[in-house]
Structures are given as C-alpha cells and as structure tokens.
Amino acid sequence: MTRYIRLTSADNIVVAIDPINSGDRAENVVASQRIPRGHKMAVEPIAKEASVIKYGQVIGFAREDIAPGQWVHEHNVYMHAFDRNYRFGTDARPTSFVPAERRRTFQGFRRANGKYGTRNFVAVLTSVNCSASAARFIVEEINRSGVLADYPNVDGVISLVHGTGCGIDSHGEAYELLKRTQWGYATNPNVGGVLMVGLGCEGFQIPRWMQSYGITENETFRTLTIQEVGGTRKTVEAGVKAIVEMLPAVNRAVRSEAPASELMLALQCGGSDGYSGITANPALGVAADLLVAEGGTAILSETPEIYGAEHLLMLRAESPEIGEKLAERILWWEESTARHNMEMNNNPSPGNKAGGLTTILEKSLGAAAKGGSTNLTGVFNYAEPVTASGLVFMDTPGYDPVSATGQVAGGANILCFTTGRGSAFGCKPTPSIKIASNSLIYEKMTEDMDLNCGDILDGASLADKGAEIFDKILAVASGERTKSELLGYGDSEFVPWQVGATM
Known part of the structure; x- marks a missing residue:
C-alpha cells in the first residue's frame, strides 16, 4: 500500500513516506514516475509560475507546467521574492502555565x-x-x-x-x-x-x-x-x-533539585530531510511548548533557515517591537547575501536536497516548527545574554556549530538537535540530544542518535513524542549522558561567528 502524507488540504503536493513507484496511486492520482522517499509528488495541476504549496504555505514556484503524478523538485521548482504580508502579534495568545504544584524538576x-x-x-x-x-x-x-x-x-x-x-x-x-x-x-x-x-x-x-x-x-x-x-x-x-x-x-x-524553569533549551536542526518538518521538528516544538509552560526558555535560531517562515513567527510576537526586530534581521540577511553575490536559496545543501527539500522556503517552514506554538517573547543578537523566558529568537547563521555557539554564549544549558540525514554533532559544555527524523537514519546511526521520531510516520502522535523528548531533556539535564557525550564530541564544535574582513 502506498504511504504518503498530505499535510494540509491547501497543499497541491503529497510527501512520499516510502518511495512511490510509477503507476502507484496517491490521493487518487497515479504517479507518472518514481518519487523517492521524503520527496514530493504533485496531486493537482500546477501551472508554470504558479505556487507550489506545502504546509499550506508557498515553498516555491513552478518552472514549467507540472502535471498530477509528477515528481516535484528542483528540476521544475524555483523561488523568487514574494510578499509574505508581515503582521505583528495578531496570533499572540496568553501563555498557559503549569500550576506550581505540578511543575517538573531536574537535578542541576x-x-x-x-x-x-x-x-x-x-x-x-x-x-x-x-x-x-x-x-x-x-x-x-x-x-x-x-x-x-x-x-x-x-x-x-x-x-x-x-x-x-x-x-x-x-x-x-x-x-x-x-x-x-x-x-x-x-x-x-x-x-x-x-x-x-x-x-x-x-x-x-x-x-x-x-x-x-x-x-x-x-x-x-x-x-x-x-x-x-x-x-x-x-x-x-x-x-x-x-x-x-x-x-x-x-x-x-x-x-x-531545580525547577524546569531554569532550563534554557537551544533548538537546532542539521542535515534536514523531507521528514524533518513532519516528525522531529514539530515534536521538538511540542517539547519546547512544554518547557515554556513550565516557565523555561527555548531559543530558536538560524535566521537563514526561518527565511520564508518568519511571517508566521511574527504573528506570534508579543509586541510589535519584537516582530519589527525580527524583520530587521531578515532584511540584514537579504542585504548581506546580496553584497556577497549570494542568495538566500543557496541553502538547502546538497544533502538536504537529496533528502527531499527543494527550496529554502520549504526547509524553513519545517525548521521553524521547532519553535512550537507559543508566543515569541524576544529577539536577540548573536551571543547576547538571553534575558527573556518563553520562546525567543537569536540571530545566527544557519551553519550549526556557529549557531549553537551563539546559543550557548546566550546562556543555553541544554540543546536538542534534530537531523534527517545524520549530522555528527556535540556541544560542550552544553549536552546535545540528537533526534532522528526517520527510523532509517536512527537505526543506521544508533550510536549517535538519542531519540527516534520516525515512528510518527507509523502513527505515533506528536504529543507523545514531544512528551518523550521533554522527559529526555530533564533526564539529561540531571546528568544522563547523551550519545554525543559518550562519543566525545563537543570541543571542536566551538565556532564563533566571524564577520568582516580578515586583515
């Protein structure tokens, strides 16, 4: 039986959970070619220059007419600038905190x-x-x-x-x-x-x-x-x-004994694939929401990897000033890449693309899911001390060691790192919990991975996985060693952000 997922009713593509072979049927559409696992197949006609929709959002534009049943990837999809209608705080809601008598603790x-x-x-x-x-x-x-x-x-x-x-x-x-x-x-x-x-x-x-x-x-x-x-x-x-x-x-x-509110969680993803935004990242987002409800802090970062999803974060900003500061950082990155003859769509990497991600818009919409659903309470510059609780954003590059270095400098005392392709990473002095987006990479790299979110594709709930991640966060915060710690990772991953000319 063909396994696929259509994430919202507005989407004009489905994601292949397993490879879809030519002649297989998905959403009553017959595949006209093989669709690799984690990749996308059109289930509606997509006219040349029309939007390709995933997560109910624009992830790119058709280079040519795309018929139902065709593979949708970089050969027939590209991206260009478009209006994302920045609005600040219209979706912000009061945070629901856990009653004091039910608050979680760790040993710190x-x-x-x-x-x-x-x-x-x-x-x-x-x-x-x-x-x-x-x-x-x-x-x-x-x-x-x-x-x-x-x-x-x-x-x-x-x-x-x-x-x-x-x-x-x-x-x-x-x-x-x-x-x-x-x-x-x-x-x-x-x-x-x-x-x-x-x-x-x-x-x-x-x-x-x-x-x-x-x-x-x-x-x-x-x-x-x-x-x-x-x-x-x-x-x-x-x-x-x-x-x-x-x-x-x-x-x-x-x-x-310490209250969970004393945890500052760095949120990272690297080596993402087509499943990351469906399994590991939203599950980590649930865990981030649980921590915020305890009064703790979660730091979302990697500004080039929220590009195309920043408007969704701005909707949750607790004040217009917070939304405006995030918009300023996006503008800085657009101008910076232009000065260096680059473009924001230089990311995703070849590995990301092999795993099913086509544009930075698609990658960002999946990456931003790590931030859960609570309000955005602050925006911080690279390596600034994080002084707000709740979900905050720190401006960093998308390159994982540089980004994580900024988060740890900001005060993060624990880190969760999701991966679909199998990133090798650790982060002394802050323990890094590695979370696989699919069961294949978890089983192949079991000595590196702490948790598997691939079973979400088999029916496990995001809520249960988020709770499992949160339990692991408390256990590691209390002294349980992560796989990357056992392997000895973390010294070489200290990589401060270098900007400007080397004289």
Missing part, C-alpha cells in the same frame, strides 16, 4: 548568581588561534595525569579554541562578537571554572576583555599568556598548575 548545579547548570566543566578558552595548541596541550596533560578521578563532581576539562582573535578590527563588529561569545561561555552555568590562554600580542587582548566585564582573577578564573610566561612548555606547566589549584573549588558544586 546551582551557581552563585542563582542560575543552574546541567554540567560542571572547567573550560580552557583562548584569546587567539595562536594559543589554541597550548590550550589543547594543557587539557591533554590534565587528562593524562588522572587527577580528575579525585574530583567526581567535575565533568571534565575542555579546550574551546577558535580560528580568530587577531587580524580583526579591534574596535569593530568582529571584535564585539568574539568578546561577548567568550564572555557568554565563561559565564555559562555549565562552566564552573575558566582558564583563558593568550599569546600576548594579539588584537583580542585579555586585559581589555576582562576590563569590559569587570573580571578579576579568582579561585575559578585564571589567565596566562605564552609570551609573558616564557614559551609553550612553561605555559602548559603553568596552565596545568592553575587548573589543579582550581579543581577543589569547582568540585564543591553538587547537584540539587
């Missing part, structure tokens, strides 16, 4: 500022790429020494290095982005101690960064520069000594 590390971490790491940060190797050597030596066995409340020592820090305008946007990204990681509630390692002559000067935030060295914050200490070997020795001295203080943190 309470910090001095009242926030709760889901992990307790010592982070070795770097001011510049020139000190990256020394930072890695320090962590390798700590791990080799076995000293961490004496500190069971410490989840590990991690090196978070990057490829910039010099050759930038030290008074420009690139500097400011790196400055607040580094500060966001240093103060993330999943970090109990910080060692910042520099070279000494770089543009991103550690003393200037410390002065910007009023930082002074203390028992859980130390700094070193290679040139001042006297070279790589001495820096490694000094770094190891500093961390060993720091460990007793970091180890004093213990898990205690």
Whole structure:
C-alpha cells in the first residue's frame, strides 16, 4: 500500500513516506514516475509560475507546467521574492502555565548568581588561534595525569579554541562578537571554572576583555599568556598548575533539585530531510511548548533557515517591537547575501536536497516548527545574554556549530538537535540530544542518535513524542549522558561567528 502524507488540504503536493513507484496511486492520482522517499509528488495541476504549496504555505514556484503524478523538485521548482504580508502579534495568545504544584524538576548545579547548570566543566578558552595548541596541550596533560578521578563532581576539562582573535578590527563588529561569545561561555552555568590562554600580542587582548566585564582573577578564573610566561612548555606547566589549584573549588558544586524553569533549551536542526518538518521538528516544538509552560526558555535560531517562515513567527510576537526586530534581521540577511553575490536559496545543501527539500522556503517552514506554538517573547543578537523566558529568537547563521555557539554564549544549558540525514554533532559544555527524523537514519546511526521520531510516520502522535523528548531533556539535564557525550564530541564544535574582513 502506498504511504504518503498530505499535510494540509491547501497543499497541491503529497510527501512520499516510502518511495512511490510509477503507476502507484496517491490521493487518487497515479504517479507518472518514481518519487523517492521524503520527496514530493504533485496531486493537482500546477501551472508554470504558479505556487507550489506545502504546509499550506508557498515553498516555491513552478518552472514549467507540472502535471498530477509528477515528481516535484528542483528540476521544475524555483523561488523568487514574494510578499509574505508581515503582521505583528495578531496570533499572540496568553501563555498557559503549569500550576506550581505540578511543575517538573531536574537535578542541576546551582551557581552563585542563582542560575543552574546541567554540567560542571572547567573550560580552557583562548584569546587567539595562536594559543589554541597550548590550550589543547594543557587539557591533554590534565587528562593524562588522572587527577580528575579525585574530583567526581567535575565533568571534565575542555579546550574551546577558535580560528580568530587577531587580524580583526579591534574596535569593530568582529571584535564585539568574539568578546561577548567568550564572555557568554565563561559565564555559562555549565562552566564552573575558566582558564583563558593568550599569546600576548594579539588584537583580542585579555586585559581589555576582562576590563569590559569587570573580571578579576579568582579561585575559578585564571589567565596566562605564552609570551609573558616564557614559551609553550612553561605555559602548559603553568596552565596545568592553575587548573589543579582550581579543581577543589569547582568540585564543591553538587547537584540539587531545580525547577524546569531554569532550563534554557537551544533548538537546532542539521542535515534536514523531507521528514524533518513532519516528525522531529514539530515534536521538538511540542517539547519546547512544554518547557515554556513550565516557565523555561527555548531559543530558536538560524535566521537563514526561518527565511520564508518568519511571517508566521511574527504573528506570534508579543509586541510589535519584537516582530519589527525580527524583520530587521531578515532584511540584514537579504542585504548581506546580496553584497556577497549570494542568495538566500543557496541553502538547502546538497544533502538536504537529496533528502527531499527543494527550496529554502520549504526547509524553513519545517525548521521553524521547532519553535512550537507559543508566543515569541524576544529577539536577540548573536551571543547576547538571553534575558527573556518563553520562546525567543537569536540571530545566527544557519551553519550549526556557529549557531549553537551563539546559543550557548546566550546562556543555553541544554540543546536538542534534530537531523534527517545524520549530522555528527556535540556541544560542550552544553549536552546535545540528537533526534532522528526517520527510523532509517536512527537505526543506521544508533550510536549517535538519542531519540527516534520516525515512528510518527507509523502513527505515533506528536504529543507523545514531544512528551518523550521533554522527559529526555530533564533526564539529561540531571546528568544522563547523551550519545554525543559518550562519543566525545563537543570541543571542536566551538565556532564563533566571524564577520568582516580578515586583515
């Protein structure tokens, strides 16, 4: 029996759950060619230049007349600009919060500022790429020494290095982005101690960064520069000594009961396919709604991957100002891509297209489903501290490591990452829960995937899957290890957003 799904009555296509062979029937339409799994078949005539409709929304325009039964993909669909009729807040509704006596909890590390971490790491940060190797050597030596066995409340020592820090305008946007990204990681509630390692002559000067935030060295914050200490070997020795001295203080943190409202959930998707917007993303959206009802925060990001769905988020904005700020970020991306001789439809990737996604409009409508159905309560710039609860948006690129880095810098202490093609990803210091959109990739990559949403295609409900994801979020927040943590992912995925010229 042919398995397919028509998402709304307004759609003029169906999505193949399993491959549809030539001669198979769907919606009383006979397929005239093979339709791969996750891809689209026309079930109504679509005239040249007419809209292709999925999710009840425009995902592109026909390059030529498309007959019922034909495969609908990039060979006969393209996109161009069109009016999406921005309206702010007309669908915003009062949030229904869970009564206090029924609120959920997790076991977290309470910090001095009242926030709760889901992990307790010592982070070795770097001011510049020139000190990256020394930072890695320090962590390798700590791990080799076995000293961490004496500190069971410490989840590990991690090196978070990057490829910039010099050759930038030290008074420009690139500097400011790196400055607040580094500060966001240093103060993330999943970090109990910080060692910042520099070279000494770089543009991103550690003393200037410390002065910007009023930082002074203390028992859980130390700094070193290679040139001042006297070279790589001495820096490694000094770094190891500093961390060993720091460990007793970091180890004093213990898990205690915390309300779920203390969770800040980063929402990510990568390697999306034609099922992502039908299974994993809307199920994660249900989980995000559950967290918001508890008083928690969910961060939707990846601005190029809500392009074509932004008008739906604006409808849920709690104020016109929030909707207008999101519109401003969309305009910035349109202008930025034009300046670089690119276009927004450069995304989806080849893998996305192989999985059934044709245009960025289609991809975005599925990606935005991660944001659930509650009000949009704030819009934040990249790596800004997220100060609002509820569903918020952070402006980031669509590239997953860069986007997640901004979210963690904003305060995210847990992350959910959906994938249809099988992204390999982790995110220290914030645990990443990997969610498969289809059973095939879950079974093929079971060592990487924490949850499977492919069974939604077999009849499992979005509500049940959303509840399952939320339960997993609480378990991981309480210390359960994710698959990416067990594999050791997370150090190399620290990728601050680089903008502007490299000098």
